[in-house]
Every structure is written in C-alpha cells, then in structure tokens.
Amino acid sequence: xxxxxxxxxxxxxxxxxxxxxxxxxxxxxxxxxxxxxxxxxxxxxxxxxxxxxxxxxxxxxxxxxxxxxxxxxxxxxxxxxxxxxxxxxxxxxxxxxxxxxxxxxxxxxxxxxxx
Amino acid sequence: xxxxxxxxxxxxxxxxxxxxxxxxxxxxxxxxxxxxxxxxxxxxxxxxxxxxxxxxxxxxxxxxxxxxxxxxxxxxxxxxxxxxxxxxxxxxxxxxxxxxxxxxxxx
Numbered sequence: 001x002x003x004x005x006x007x008x009x010x011x012x013x014x015x016x017x018x019x020x021x022x023x024x025x026x027x028x029x030x031x032x033x034x035x036x037x038x039x040x041x042x043x044x045x046x047x048x049x050x051x052x053x054x055x056x057x058x059x060x061x062x063x064x065x066x067x068x069x070x071x072x073x074x075x076x077x078x079x080x081x082x083x084x085x086x087x088x089x090x091x092x093x094x095x096x097x098x099x100x101x102x103x104x105x106x107x108x109x110x111x112x113x114x115x
Numbered sequence: 116x117x118x119x120x121x122x123x124x125x126x127x128x129x130x131x132x133x134x135x136x137x138x139x140x141x142x143x144x145x146x147x148x149x150x151x152x153x154x155x156x157x158x159x160x161x162x163x164x165x166x167x168x169x170x171x172x173x174x175x176x177x178x179x180x181x182x183x184x185x186x187x188x189x190x191x192x193x194x195x196x197x198x199x200x201x202x203x204x205x206x207x208x209x210x211x212x213x214x215x216x217x218x219x220x221x222x
Binding site for chain 2: 044045046050060061099100102103106107108
C-alpha cells in the first residue's frame, strides 16, 4: 500500500525557516511525481510545488526563490525547505503523489508563521 | 494562472436528493479536471479525474462531466456521509489550481 507521512511542521517567526519531510512507503519516490499542497485555516487548497521523477521541480510564484524541493533516494523521502517564511505561508502542508491529480495524500503537517 | 470558479458556494440538500455542483475555468483546461471531497479535519479524497473517471473505490452515485471550461459534479442520491466540501482542480496548465470549494450541507 502506498503511504506518505509528513513531518517537520512547527511554529516559526516571520523570516524564519523550516524543513518539511514527506516519507514514502510502498513505492519509490524517484519513480513518481510528488507534490506539496497547502491549506490555510478555513481556506481552499493551494498547490505549492511538484517534483518529477527525473528531479525537475515546479513552484508557484509566491514561493519560488524561498522554497526548495530536494529528495533522498536512500531514505525515500522528499523535503521542502522553506525560507523567509511569511504569515501567509501559515497552513497545513500535505504531500501527495500523482501527476496532475493526487490519489495518495499524507495526513498533513501544520506550519504556523507568527511572532 | 487559470482561475477556477465553483458555484454555488453552499448547497443545501436533503438526504436522498440529487446535488449538482458546477466548476468553471477561466480558459480551456480540456478534460484535465479533478474533483475532491474534504470533510472537516480530514485529508481531501480524490473522487474524479480526467473530468469523468471515478477514482478507485468511489461509489457510482458520483459522476463528473464537462470539458473545456464548464464542468459538473453530480451526486445522484445524497447519503449522510456525502455532506462535505467539494473542490474542483485543473491540471492542464501549471500552476495547477483549485476552485474555492462548494459546501454541501444538510437541508
């Protein structure tokens, strides 16, 4: 069974950094498309970033230059390094697998950016 | 960026009735359209992809239709477990974008 487990969410001050992890089991992340989607409190879903199996990455404009995807094939884990965090980055961050649409989702990890 | 607009924002329906949810794209997305269901405090669940294909394990009372810019999700006979928020999402042009959601509530 394919599973994804996120971790790393926390309370951080504006301008701070966090690294989120998305650990996969039941499949190999380098053979799949892995995505990050976030949801601010009471708001709709927002696609944040995507990594192809070949390592190509895509980001939405509001996080490009601040967020960076990377992965560890040995740990079968995708990372989202988030720098220069802003209040508007406050959300539950989900990772999910799939190209275009997400069949498999993690349970989410909360990020709060506040002083 | 393609803007996805869902209507209505809230739909009040009695159990057993039919629910029709609409989603409009600001430009054509072909049939690259998905629908998700999200209950409070839960992870979104994929219902429909490619505008009309049901995801694994999704009951037949859920159906999707449309192409281009106009899409519909129909729930033929609402069950108690169907009361939730529904999101459409396009994956034709990056960035993939979601609609703002339609809340289906008990009438």
